[in-house]
Amino acid sequence: MNEKITAHPQKEEREKVLKEIRQLENRKKILENKQRNEERRVRTRRLIERGAVLEGIFPLAPDLSGAEVKAFLITLSHLPGAAELTANLPKSGDTP
Template identity: 90%
Template sequence: MNEKITAHPQKEEREKVLKEIRQLENRQKILENKQRNEERKARTRRLIERGAILEGVFSLAPDLPGVEVKAFLIALSHLPGAAELAAKLPKSGDKP
């Protein structure tokens, strides 16, 4: 008669299931945060690489403020043949 008698086995089972749900939700949040961080790091790396390419190709770029770099690139995009060249580029998300 030393056995522990539980008065509410359904309540204990429910609490156990709710605890497991909370743990899974927390694990999901952790994984989503990791994914967002990886995406942010990939974007940051891509922006840095492209900025370095821009500065390497156009030596004036490091001295220009962002607004002037944007205006310069927009002006380049209006040159004859720029639209056709841009149309031939792979779209974002396309696999090579």
């Protein structure tokens, strides 16, 4: 009979722990989603800024399709001296 009395609190304790685990897993998922959303937001901003730079330097860029812009940039990258210029660019996070 004592086993039944002690078994019931153990079951309640187990359920409590399992509930806490589920809550922590849900909190983890929420934090991971927030992190992914923040990373997506940062990437989107970076792409918009770089697109604006491209359009500012090459006024015809807004009239080109994505494939045409890509082909144009690939062509530029094959010009003499392009590889050296790219190699000398500061890396992201470096101070100029």
